[in-house]
Amino acid sequence: MPAPSNDAQANDAAVIAAVIPCYRETNHVLDVIAGIGGEVSHIFVVDDACPDNTGEHVRDQCRDPRVEVLSHEKNTGVGGAVMTGYRKALDAGADILVKIDGDGQMDPAMIPTLVRAIADGEADYTKGNRFHQFQALGGMPALRITGNMLLSLASKLSSGYWNIFDPTNGFTAIHAKIAAHLPMDRISKGFFFESDMLFRLGMMRAVVKDVPMKARYGSETSSISITKVIPEFMFKHFANMNSRIFHSYFVRDFNFVSVQLALGNILLLFGAAFGAYWWYDSTVTDVPATAGTVLLAALPIILSSQFLINFLNYDSQNYPKTPVHPTL
Numbered sequence: 077m078p079a080p081s082n083d084a085q086a087n088d089a090a091v092i093a094a095v096i097p098c099y100r101e102t103n104h105v106l107d108v109i110a111g112i113g114g115e116v117s118h119i120f121v122v123d124d125a126c127p128d129n130t131g132e133h134v135r136d137q138c139r140d141p142r143v144e145v146l147s148h149e150k151n152t153g154v155g156g157a158v159m160t161g162y163r164k165a166l167d168a169g170a171d172i173l174v175k176i177d178g179d180g181q182m183d184p185a186m187i188p189t190l191v192r193a194i195a196d197g198e199a200d201y202t203k204g205n206r207f208h209q210f211q212a213l214g215g216m217p218a219l220r221i222t223g224n225m226l227l228s229l230a231s232k233l234s235s236g237y238w239n240i241f242d243p244t245n246g247f248t249a250i251h252a253k254i255a256a257h258l259p260m261d262r263i264s265k266g267f268f269f270e271s272d273m274l275f276r277l278g279m280m281r282a283v284v285k286d287v288p289m290k291a292r293y294g295s296e297t298s299s300i301s302i303t304k305v306i307p308e309f310m311f312k313h314f315a316n317m318n319s320r321i322f323h324s325y326f327v328r329d330f331n332f333v334s335v336q337l338a339l340g341n342i343l344l345l346f347g348a349a350f351g352a353y354w355w356y357d358s359t360v361t362d363v364p365a366t367a368g369t370v371l372l373a374a375l376p377i378i379l380s381s382q383f384l385i386n387f388l389n390y391d392s393q394n395y396p397k398t399p400v401h402p403t404l
Contacts, residue, residue: 090195093118093170094187095161097154098130101178105130106137108176111184115191118168119143120161121178125151130178154246155269159260166256174249182247186289191249193285200254200282200401203240203270204247208288227271227309234316235274236324238392240286243271247289251401254282267305268312275316279323281396324394333390340383347376 123131193199231243264272325334351373
């Protein structure tokens with residue numbers, strides 16, 4: 077076992093467990109395990125029905141006493157593998173649960189930095205952010221940069237965490253009390269897992285903090301098909317956004333911003349429908365709409381835009397700021 081670092085000693089009061097979901101990671105996973113420092117007490121490698129038998133590879137080649145291999149008979153996706161690891165880590169009495177991929181893109185030496193805000197009581201959940209420093213983007217493919225920008229905006233709307241970026245980053249840490257309260261059976265098990273986690277955490281009003289990191293891209297291959305995941309991600313983000321907004325502003329709380337949101341949507345629908353009707357009528361009858369008709373269509377849309385902008389301004393400042401795990 078590697079000797080504890082200074083950062084590890086700073087967090088020695090917390091029992092840290094690392095969860096490594098694996099699917100075809102025989103080329104990298106042993107290096108990932110070897111890089112995990114002594115601050116981590118348990119390492120759970122989850123073989124998600126790997127065709128290359130990653131789990132057996134770890135059992136045969138790894139001699140680290142902290143490592144335990146968990147195997148799925150059927151592939152569940154990264155989310156399902158992580159939830160299996162979370163459950164095992166909670167049973168082992170871990171205080172902080174770290175999720176690190178087995179493909180070598182994340183530096184295990186950053187684990188003490190990743191968990192520090194949780195150990196210090198400043199956050200409930202931390203995650204890597206590859207976009208914090210411009211220099212760190214040098215090795216990132218342009219398609220990933222563009223995709224992450226779009227997905228980050230969608231995630232801000234669906235989760236309510238307007239203060240974070242890089243939502244699909246899988247290098248994360250969570251306090252055990254928060255993990256124990258997650259609806260594990262309802263969290264997305266596929267590639268939407270990280271984004272859905274943010275939505276679930278937002279519903280709990282958990283504090284999430286970004287931790288700057290540099291991604292490492294080598295010989296690993298991605299199993300994500302961009303053309304397939306974008307429609308799925310957009311649909312799920314839209315569903316989560318509506319669920320979050322309804323619960324946050326009409327169930328858990330109701331205030332003037334809730335009224336603005338409701339009126340803004342009603343006025344927008346009325347203005348658009350009224351304007352579309354009279355535009356169609358004008359094209360059919362060849363009679364131009366009167367100035368009053370145009371104004372009656374435009375005014376609700378103008379008012380609705382002001383109401384909705386006010387709502388977005390309020391919502392962007394309404395992300396959780398006080399950790400909840402001390403109260404659980």
